[in-house]
Amino acid sequence: MSQKLVSARIATAGKILSREIEARGWTQKDLAEIIGRPVQTINEIIRGSKQITPETAIELSQALSTSFEFWTSLEAKYQVHLVVSQKT
Template sequence: MSQKLVPARIPTPGKILSREIEARSWTQKDLAEIMGHPVQTINEIIRGSKEITSETTIKLSQALGTSFEFWTNLEAKYQVHLVVFPKNLI
């Protein structure tokens, strides 16, 4: 019995951000206001169409009480994952 092996999928930074927002019973608008960013920016990060920039990692860490390294590492690891396992191969 042969099984096709597929690479593990890692959650996108946006998925983690969405969970953090939900855990606090916030909306995307709430987070955007706290960070001083447009709601569209938060929405694009959550949808995965926008990467988390260095500036955004600092604002996320301040808003959510996490380290900026958490968000920087999460984004970097996700970007490496996309290079190693392109979406069209998964």
């Protein structure tokens, strides 16, 4: 018997970003000012209506002392999850 295993929960990049902001005591506006983006962009990423682009991943990595690969990987995994879940 062959079963396809699907993750029950996947953390979105926006959810992780929200936690990172909160852990630092920042607001979305604070992060937006730090990376030079509109606060709407940060809000849309957190809500999941906007993807993290490579450029934004670099800016987030610099602001949050993480790697840009961390953010691009989170985003890519989430997008793959969406495609797989739509096909099952």
